[in-house]
Amino acid sequence: GDSVTQMEGPVTLSEEAFLTINCTYTATGYPSLFWYVQYPGEGLQLLLKATKADDKGSNKGFEATYRKETTSFHLEKGSVQVSDSAVYFCALSSNQGGKLIFGQGTELSVKP
Amino acid sequence: EADIYQTPRYLVIGTGKKITLECSQTMGHDKMYWYQQDPGMELHLIHYSYGVNSTEKGDLSSESTVSRIRTEHFPLTLESARPSHTSQYLCASSEWGLDEQYFGPGTRLTVT
Numbered sequence: 001g002d003s004v005t006q007m008e009g010p011v012t013l014s015e016e017a018f019l020t021i022n023c024t025y026t027a028t029g030y031p032s033l034f035w036y037v038q039y040p041g042e043g044l045q046l047l048l049k050a051t052k053a054d055d056k057g058s059n060k061g062f063e064a065t066y067r068k069e070t071t072s073f074h075l076e077k078g079s080v081q082v083s084d085s086a087v088y089f090c091a092l093s094s095n096q097g098g099k100l101i102f103g104q105g106t107e108l109s110v111k112p
Numbered sequence: 113e114a115d116i117y118q119t120p121r122y123l124v125i126g127t128g129k130k131i132t133l134e135c136s137q138t139m140g141h142d143k144m145y146w147y148q149q150d151p152g153m154e155l156h157l158i159h160y161s162y163g164v165n166s167t168e169k170g171d172l173s174s175e176s177t178v179s180r181i182r183t184e185h186f187p188l189t190l191e192s193a194r195p196s197h198t199s200q201y202l203c204a205s206s207e208w209g210l211d212e213q214y215f216g217p218g219t220r221l222t223v224t
Contacts, residue, residue, distance in 0.1 A: 032211045043202050044120075049151035054132075076218055093211035098143065100162065100213055105153035 002027045002094045006103035009087075013110050019077040021106050023090035026071065031092040033057075033066055033073040034100070038087045047075075047088070053110075080110045115139055116190055118203050118216035126192055133188045133219045135203030142208045144186040148172060149200040150220070161186060162208075193223045 005023040023032070032051045049055030053068035062077045073090060082091040090103040116137040125131055137144070146159040157170030161180040175197070176190050186205075190197055200220050204213040 034212060036215075043217045044204075046212050046214070049212055051179065090168075093174070098211050099157065100207065102155045105155075107153070 002031070002092060002101045004090050004101055004103035006088075006090050006106050009105070009107040011063055011106060011108050012082055013108070015082055015110055015112050016079045017110075018073070019080045019084075019089075019108070021075040021088055021108070023073045023075065023103060024071055025073065025090075025092050027092055027094070029095050030068075031094065033064070034091040034093075035062070035064055035073070035075050036070075036089040036091060036102075038089065038105075040086070046090060080108070082110045082112055084108060085110045115211070116203060116205055116214055116216040118201075118219050120168060120222060121217060122220050122222075124161075124222045124224060127192075127194055129193050129223075131190050131193055131221070132223070133201055133203075135186045135188070135216055136184050137186075137205045137214075137216075138184060139205065139207070139214070140183060140207035141214075142183065143206045143213075144180070145204040145206075145213060146170070146173065146176075147202040147204065148187050149202055155202070159188065195223045197221060198223050 003026045034049045036048040037047045038044045047057040050057040050066035056065045064075045089101045102111045119134045142163045147155045156172035158174040159178040202218045203216040206213045
């Protein structure tokens, strides 16, 4: 079945460091891909999405490119801030009625 | 900004009590979902609905039940709470034909 694998956390970075969180997927067909962010004590917020191969989703300085050849959707940001500390989830849309399949989440901690 | 609400935000109750977690959205979305999020952050789909009078069980077996009498309302009920039900419960909704889901702030339930 469809699945999403994220790099394990926690990831700890200094402010202004470069961020990469790896995400790979297994799916039949051509799913849409998403990154969600969850700040402490809150629900998930949609961060960015891509709907087809080679699409680049971007938002708030974060970006990710849909790579069909490597089945990947890695999240990147050039310069992280303390306020980016959160848990990040990669997800894909399954071919079962639009349900989302989530990765296990990666916790990011940014130190000043 | 998505308009999806959950009440209560926090709840501490004793074993054996009946509880209902409320979820409402004002976006007119047909599809709604309930997730259980364990302390390790992973999300498990426990119920979903594609419209009024439609409810389905999710991927994770749950002792809870749901109802969908109105489009905007998707409550989750536990008839007899147990300590194993202690978790964060997240409600989400999505528009028919689109895959991205919008999440509420969550209810953190503790059963003593």
